[in-house]
Amino acid sequence: MKDYTCYSLKNLIETGRRLAKEKSVVSFDLFDTLLVRRIHDPDLVKLPVARYIATLAEERGVKRSATEIQDLRDRFETGMRAEIGRIHTDHEACYPVFMERLLVEIFGEAGGDLLGIVTAYEMAMENAMLVPREELVGWLRELSAAGKRVFIVSDMYLPADHLEKLTDHAGLSAYAEAIVSSADSFAAKASGEGWKLMAERFDIQPEEWLHVGDNPFSDGLRAKEAGITPLLIHDPREDLRKSLLRRYWNYCDGKPFWRGRLLQQVMAPLEGENIPREPLYREGYNFIGPLIGIFLQQIREICRKEKLSKIFFLSREGWTFERYWKQAMPLIYPGEELPEIEYLYVSRMALAGASCAHGGLKKESADIAFLPPGNRDFTDLCRIFSLDPEAFKEIFARFDLEVTTCLSHIHEGYQQENRRAFERILDDEEFQREVKAQTADANAALQKYLEDVGFFSHKRVAVVDVGWLGSIQRFLVDAVSHRDDAPVCRGLLFGATRGIPFPTTGKNSISGVIYDQNRFDFAASALFYARDIFEEACRAPYPTLNGYSLSDNEKGYELVFRRTDDALGMEENEQDSYFAPLQQGIYDSAVRFGQAVCLLGWKYGDFKPWLNYLLVSRLAFPETREIMLLRNRTHLDDFHGGKQPKAEFLKNAGRELWDQSERKLRWSPLLRLRRYLLHLRSRLNQ
């Protein structure tokens, strides 16, 4: 009988179609034939299972490390294989049997529930790592439709009913007459006993039987000895893929830099998943998605360490963080109790006014309001803090000021004594009384909203935002600090640039996770190049929140969103549509990120070197097309006023790398290097 070995799937299927014409039965090996793994070593799936069992054990007061559990598992499996080998030709094992022994050893008893729970988890992990080979599955469907008897056969410690969970997930079960596993009969393909048993059990004549597999011995030689026609696949592309994975895995031991790269390799789509995608989708999947995943994983670790029982995701960026969390974190931390999460409809504009109702308008809040170059005078503050400037005219007149007097040093007409006079106004009781009166309703509505979402039900909460000064948290805490039940707010920002000192107290603090100015991290400071990208990439597809108002409805409050029918609103909608593929890429990466991190068992510190490389490479040295793709067109921010500052303060505007024209980006010599040197200097001087 001729040996048929094919070196590509295309060739295999062509040959198989030709051979199958004269056969009534076609069987397929399962692993590395119909299904391939995202990782090079199937045993790697056992590690997260060991960690899961360790978590379950800890909950029940049993202290066993994952390494111990894995060693025990290996021992029980090897022991079973030796036992079986004394009676049968093949040294096979059966998963439920040795797992039960393992669980009894650890917990003192197994109980059907425990074995079922662990089995379900292991099958979920296996499914996460297995990908059907689309072309082969297509051929399998053809064979089934043509009336051939199709079997799936594997030498594996998982019995057939367990393998069915895998084939169900891959969409193969419907096309196969039966799934056959050596774990049920302890007769494997490797000794040839498996073939004999199958022929008897299913009444198959070997001369009518074609078997497709990858192992030259079990699927090739032994099948041929049994009179079956073997068709083997030896795919050099699969060899290459596994070789790359194996090398990354080995390099990770001595060179932590590669851990992030391996994460991205394991996350990458395979086979039928790996279809051509739009450039923005790829950016979301390969760049921003993993950044967000690593950020959220670190947040989980901080919450665990500091016993924060609830996480509030703030503002429009928090929408993306919350969605990503929901998909990724349960996969990374199975069996563990995660903090509750809630998305909070807040924004700087919405909170600014409400924050003044009890403490009044503070100097720091006014300083924040004058940060954007377009804000010039008290009318800009009124816009931000939802105040009516008319009511303050008399008060200002007492201090020889007008509500339109320039108070920002970067605008024409600024005089320092006017600013000092304004600071005296901030100490004026009548002024603060008026501020509090005007913002009381907004604050009352905010309190009702926060009570509704359980903000006051927890003693210690995390508030998560993209960054950058922590203004939202500042305003939020100001708005609720008068309450005894206000929780301790632990602010966790994607990047904390700390342009204005944050009023850190025991009940209110912020820190940057990816970047924090208080912690010298030069690579992560690359975020300064293009902060807007992260805001635009993560922004929720709904209009910005403008405020809170009391209402006669059931809840007693309503959220006031910005209108979308004006020119800016429509531009924003257009921008949302433009960035939709980027967001889709981010969301699609979440599950893969969770599965990959769960498998690898690594944390923020392990991924940081690669993350640093990514930030410098993608933000400080981006390709021109990447900048043109990701650069935001409309960054709507009602916090920013529209007044023009003095020309000398605008000279640096638009000179950042990500603001340059396409012509300059392509043709200006050493532009990126020059910008990088300036950035390096500014970080060192800071």
Add this chain to the structure above:
Amino acid sequence: MKEKIQKNNFDLAGNSHARLIRMVIFAKVMPIGNIAGGPGMRCLAVLSVLYYCGWPLYAFNARYGHHLGRMKGILSRLKNRGRV
């Protein structure tokens, strides 16, 4: 233009191996931050061979690798002696 996330040579779109090599060379003369010692030149070299010449090498190995048993044995002995 649409492109796969994982290219045909298993490199990642946007985070290519070539880009990494350029950045590593740059990092030899200019600080880029903490990359935990970096990727290592030997690792980069091996991965470069795999990414850019891998398919023909593995295709050859798949078809004719079993004829190269003697040569593989020699290479293995040399490697163990630390010469390769």
